[in-house]
Structure formats: structure tokens, C-alpha cells
Amino acid sequence: MRAFAPTLTLLLSLLVVPSLASTTDQVPFDVSSNKLAEDKVGVERYDDEKVWRIDWSGLSHEKRKEVMHVVELLDLDVWHTTQRSIDIRLNSRELEVLYGYIPQEAFQPFIDDLQSLVDLSNDAIDPQIPSSETNLSEDGEDEAGDLLKKKKKKGKNRKSKPKPKPKIPSPRIDPYNLTTIDTPFHDKFHPLNEMYKFGDTLISTFNDTHLNGSGIDIRQVDIGRTWENETIRGWSAKIHTPLDQDPGYPTASLSRSGSGRSRAGREEEGLEGVELEFVVIAGQHGREWVGPSSALYFLHHLLLRATEDPKSDSAILLRSFRFTVVPQINPDGYAYSRDKSRMWRKNRQDVGGKGSCLGIDLNANWGYKWQHSKSTACSEGYGGREAFEAYETKAMSEYLAGAGERGNRVRAFVDLHSYGQLFMFPFAHSCDDFPPDAEMLMEAGLGVAKAMRTKQGEGYEAGQACDLTYRAPGDAIDYTYGVTDVRWSYSAELRDTGTYGFMLPPKLIRPTADEITAGLMYLAKFIYALEVNPP
Template sequence: MRGVNSLTALFFSSMILPASLGSSQASRRDAQVVLSGTTDGVTGGQERYDGESVWRVKLGDHDRARREEVVQMFESLGGDIWHTTSDTIDVRLDSTSSQLLMDNQLHATTTIEPFIPDLQSLIDSINVDLESTSTSFKKKNNNRNKNKQDPFNLTTIDTPFHDTYHSVEDLYKFGDKLVETFDGKDGVVVTSFEIGETFEGKKLRGWSAKLQSNSSGSAMSTSGRTRTDRGGGGVTDGIEREFVVQSGQHGREWVGPSSAFYFLHSLILAATSDPSSEAALLLRSFTFTVVPLINPDGYTYSREHSRLWRKNRQQVGSKSCLGIDLNSNWGYKWRYPKAVSPCSESYPGKEAFEAYETKAMGYYLGNGTERGTKIRAFVDLHSYGQLFMFPFAHSCEDYPSDAEMLMEAGLGVAKAMRTKQGEGYEAGQACDLTYRAPGDAIDFAYGVTDIRWSYSAELRDTGTYGFMLPPSLIRPTADEITAGLMYLAKFIYVAEIAN
């Protein structure tokens, strides 16, 4: 590690880096756009990342205020920002750029270290696990009529479906099996719907579940005891309360869609197995909606061609680069940063809601009354970082009026997640905990559609695997976010319904 003078010396390196970092990574991105041909499961046709590594830049206290400048500097040089905290930045670089980073001067209080020194080796090791679990899943699916455990037997949470990653087709099949298995059972209503299409024509689909109200259900009180629920717990002025979970904005964040479906599956199972349970009460009080994969184009491209693909696959007027960063394209405090190239992983588009996916989901969030619902909660699942954050993301100078309540609920969620699996999660305001650009989903949900309980969750881990979370950690991750979402629903119930 090296450290002298000032972080501004990194900006001097922009005279050197674009010729190497910019050209080498831009050429690789060009290859991403034209990759074609047959693929073989998860790994076939995959772009390789030989010689690349992920570095953690640790800023000293003196440099925290300059986090945004450093992030923008790396982005302008073609670096792929993986994660930021108040005092660290994780960035993916090729071998030439990594050497230049080490050779250029950093502030004395700043250190840099490669915490994933060989990115391709990590991907290769995870792919071995993926191939093994994928093969096991296919065998069980093909042999499900021969007394083998059927991945699509949803009568148990122990289905092997929750132990590996899946194609868009299998994810959607799972959602349809939820409808087939549970709709009409013990008063449960499970429905599927479409909110639009992607640039490539894939369906954007969601699933909702609710439990029809009765006059004898038990309800939570602020003391944790139960009281009698006198009727339509989920209805206020003829409008159903809705709790929306969205995931998969970024193609490479595979654990989000898996966790979203695990949550809905677990909730329905718990409610149908015990009509007097808290799960049943919550399912009577809210319509729970999951949109598990808002970016199926990017997700498919990540699985079949380029593991670390982040954006959607929309044409943006560039001859060599595709895609919009969906989580920078929502219509609240959106602005166009002229310095960001269409090749950048964080390219926000030329205007808010230019992306097909954000436009469709934004309409869904903003027009609940057309469906007879009022959305009370919106949680956007991402990875990685183990964070649970409330608005605003675009600026810490813009503070939500409900900040105290949002923080109280968020701290409870973090505790519930830690209690479930032992993994620590941090709660707080998004702009403080991680660097976010304008146009964030939770800012739109809170600032435009008036969804009071709006949060963004960064799931596992804290950097050991980053986006390449092994399949053995899918279920524990999903289990802990399920505990967190259940806590949030109970908190809202006590705050808005029980009293």
C-alpha cells in the first residue's frame, strides 16, 4: 500500500489512465455488446475477467466528504464501482489500471487493497458450485414423479428450488406454481399480473397474495399481545393496503430475485399452516406483492454472457454500448450528468423513465388506486453490503419528514435479520450509508408516490464474494431478509392499523 500527499493526485492520473483503463475496459464492453452464439447453462459463452481484481479504497476521516468526487473519478475512468460506504469504495479494475492505481499517489490516511485479487478464479470456483446445484435441480425436476423431491412442490419451504439460481423462465414458473398451489386454499388469494415489457420484449411480471378477512382473527398490539381484529384489517376507506417488494434492478445481483420469491413463499406457507399466526394476520392486513425481476434482460445477459452485467439492454444511441442503470433512472430529483458515458455502469439515460422497466414499475407504484390499493410499503432488494436504508439517496441535505419513524423501523429490521442468521446489518439513510446517484427507486417511491415506508436493502455479503454469492448462501440470505420484512410489516401494522 502506498500513501502520500493528497487524494487529488488521483485526478492527475486521469491524464494517464484513460489511455489504458479506458481503452482496455471499453474494448471489453464493446465485446459484451456483440457477444452472440449458443450458451450452455450458467457458464457457456461467458465473458472472462482474467487479470481483473476488485480493490477496496479506505478513505480516512479527512476524506469522507470527498467520497462522491472519488467515485465520480473512478467512473469517469471506466472503473466499475461495486459498493461504497461512508469511508470505503470497492472498485473493479483490470491489471493495468490496478498497477496505475498503486503507482499514483494517495492521501496518507487512505489505503488501498485488493480484496478479490483474482476475479476470474472466484467466478470459476462459484461456477463449479452453480453447475453442481443446477445439475441436481434438473435431475430432481426431471425425476419428480419417481419419488424424488420435486423443486416445484411448494407445499414445503424445503424445496430445492431455494438452493440455487434460476433462469427467468424457471423463476416465472415458480411464481405460477404459487398461484396453482395456494390460490383458493384456506381463503388465500394468489394472483399474477404483468406490468409491462422490457426493451427486448420480455414480460415484467409480479405476484400478489392476500388472505380474505374474517371477524375472528387475532391481532398484534403494541405490547406484543393479541387482540380481536374486528373485520377488514387490510381495508381502509375501501382501499386495500399493499406491501410491495421489488428486486433485480441490476442484472448481476442474482440473490435478490431468489430472496423475493422465498419471502412470498414463506409468508403464504406460514399463514396457511396456522390461521391464528402473525403471518396470517399480516396477510389479512396487507396485500403482499412481489415483482421479483424488474430487469430480466440484464439478468439473462449476466447469466448467459457477461456475469457482471449491471444495466438493462436498451439501445441508448451509442454505437458500442448498451443499457441504462435502472436505479439511476427514476423520476425524482433525476438529472443528467454530462460527464457519464453511455458505456458507464451507472449511465442514467438521457431522461427520467427512459428505461422501459422503470417506466412500467413507476406507473404501478403511482397508480395503486386504479387497482383499489394504497401502497404503504416499498422495499427494493439489492446486493451487496448488508444494509437497510431509508430515503433520501440523492442527497443527505434532503431529509424525509418521517425520518425518525423510518429509522426506528429500520433498526428493528436490522435486529430481526441479525437475530435470524447472526449476520449484522446496518440501518440508516441511504445517502449516508452508501453513495447513490439521483434517480433512485426509493426516492421516487417516497418523494413522488407518497409511500411512507420506503426502503432499499443491500443483501449479503460485505465483499468476500460480492455479487458472486455462492448457492449455499442463498437460503440463509433469503431467510434473514424474510425475517426483516416480516418485522417491518408488523411495525407498520402496529403504527397504522392496531391503534
């Protein structure tokens, strides 16, 4: 062990007793009296916990490895990493441990009271879609309550101000009226059953819609089953175009430089005459709620624009690609995050042992350069005992690998996460493994980041995943690029940069979804110009 081992051993012996002493029970480090284990008592609380942003830009590579070794040994909850900083959820005792490795002045709390933010996040959960008697504004607030507050305020200032005309509430839009993108469905986080109802409504609204002789085919895709036997469900859409109909597409504004595929190149690569699939997944980590919401928004936007204008970008892209969206690949973890433990990250799989530790970090369990996890089974980053041990990653990998049996080829894959505002290409596990398509992946990624910034004004950084964040082996985009040969493989970290972290307020769902939709549209058009309609 390294030179810091004696100090670390002493700290562990002082701080982790009896937690690590009871290894046969697999109890996570620092299970305090207000942290309620699993389903036994109730909802987990996070009193005496903060999220700290630690500046480690001045540490050497070896020193960073030491810090991460401590983090793994103590099963600490890392929220986000960059080359400049690392965000970690810590209680007071855990903080004292890290003070032994990083100067105290490098620590800055940016979520000072985690439980208060969790309470606000939980208050935003609607058990079901609001009743039709309530009018909702764009950010999901209760307009009737707003009017009541204003009425009381007017009463207090009656003598000093003229009485204004009463505000007439705008007609409420049915959340499942998908003929408009303004549906209030996109202003709330929803339980799984409502997500699935939304998908069913997409089918009933848009399937078999005729566009100048073409027809939209949108179908439900059941990817597989979770540990708790929940369906992993997605939706797949394509416009079927008669073979003699040339859709055409204005590509003058898109780059065809670099390694664009000519028609001869398409034939050589086996793309000619093959249906190309564009796959978007979200929700690998249960607590990252804005990813699934954004994925549903993207598919809704795509279908809606295509039906509104048969010559739109969306319509042309739907003729050229089959878009498959799996908004929630980790239904078990998501439900547990909503109901029991807001910070829950993993799936809910029994990982063995005599204790009560559950769950595998899905994004450390894909089968490319996978390594046995150094973390304990209780760790938030536990990658399992073998690749594809998790039911969810196994099911999704089989879907991706089975494209040939479906008669198509998965050409693009985007994995939505939060937070950090990044758009990244492979490889994540190590920068020593460099993709041959790096130049084109970077060019497209920079265009995506620009499209997202132009849409909402929020800056996104593009680059190789290993450069922009600290990742473990077993990442989804490493597998799709390195094993299933999906050339355009990306991982997106959506809003924000740390103010709210995983607990993004509902008013920011729509802006976040809107900007990633702009980015995904740009990526699809970029691929179209290079590979579907090359010079």
C-alpha cells in the first residue's frame, strides 16, 4: 500500500468503528440514527450533510488517486468530478477524514443544507397528474394560489393603489393533450406509471399519421425486465417513405469536411439500404430525474414538428432514422429515489453477502474494459462482480447488439445524465484509449454544445469523457463505441453546474429539455449530412 496507508488506517480505526468492523453485515459507512436503512423504517434523511466542492486542481495525478482511494474505502458519495474540482456529499466526520489529504481552504460548501434542498425537491413531487380544477402556469405553479396571494396584497394597499382588473386564468391544457409542446406534463417530474401513460399517448396521438403519402410508425419497445420485475420500456418512431420518393434535405449549412462518408464508403461500411437507428437512453442513475423528463420531451418534440410540417427537419430526420428513446433504464432505482431515498443512485439488485447492501451502479457495469470494483457493495459507485451483472445493462446491451436481427444498425447513441453541462465522446475509462473517430466526434460535439447554448444561453463543454470527468471502467458509451461499433456515441451531463445538483427544480425541466433537444437535433442533422446524404 502507498505511503499514506498508516495515516489512513489510523483515521479509519477512529472514525469507522463499528461500521467497517462489521464487515459481515455490509453496513455502509456512517449509517447514523437519522439515516433509515432500506425499507425498514421510512424515508432516508440527510441532516448534518453538505455537498462540498473541493478544488483539487493543484494536486498531482498521484495525489488525486490517493484521494479517490480514500473515497472508495469510505464509500463516499461523489456527485461530480472535473479536472478542476470534485463534488462530494459529506457529513462532519467524513469531512474530517478528507482534511487529512486536501487543505481545508480547498473545500467550499455549495449545498449547505442538503436536507432542506431534498425537502424542496420532494415537495415538487406530484403523486399523480393534477386535477382538472387546477390551472397550471408554465413553471407548474398554482395560478389560483397566485391570485389569492395577490388579492390579499391588494387588500392591504387598497388606499394607495387603484384596483386593477382581475386576472383571468388561462385555460388549462390537459397534460396528455400531446398536440402541443406546451402540455404541463413537461413541467413536473412524474412517477413511472405516468411516464408510461405518456408513451401510450404518443402512440395514440401520432401513430399512422399520414404525411404526403408517408406514415408515422411509433411503437412501444420493451427492452427487458429489472431485478424487481419492472418493465424497461421505450418508444421507437420512424416515418415510412415509399421507395420511389426522395425526401430531399437542405444540407448546405452542415459541414461535410473531414471523414464524411461518400456513397461508395456507405456501401463499404454496410450502411447502404440499411435502416439506421438513433438511440437515446436516460435514468441510469435513479436520482438524476431531469434526464428521463428531457428524453420524453425530445421524442414529443420530434413527432410534433414532423406532423406540423412534413418538410421540417424533424420529418426528414424521421424518414432517415429510426429514433428509439428509453427514458428510464433504471425504473427500480428511480422509484426508490422518489419514495425512499432521494440520493439513491444504483439499481435495486441483491448483490449477495450477508448484509443489506443493494444495487449496482449501472454506468460502471457495461462490458468494455470492465474491471472488478474496488468499492464495497454498499458504495454508490459499486460496479458489480462482473460485467452485465445488472439486469438493466444486460437487457439494454442485448437490444443494442441485436440491431441486425431487427434489420437495422444503431448508428448513434446518447446517454443522458445530470449534472455538469457536458457533452462527451468515448473513451471514459482512460485517455490512453483513443477513438479513431475522435476528430469527427469532437467536431459534432462542439456543434451540439453550440446549439444548446444558442437555444437557452447555458454553456456546455464538449470533449472526451476521460478529460472532462472522472469515470470508472464499464461506461455505456465505451461499450457502444468499442463493442457494438456505434460510431456516434455520446454521454450528456445536463443541468446544472452544482447550484441544485440532482435536485433541479421543476421550473428548469422545460429549459433543460429544450436545449438538449436542440443539441440532439443538431447531432442527427450532422450525421445525416455525412452519412445519409453524402456528396
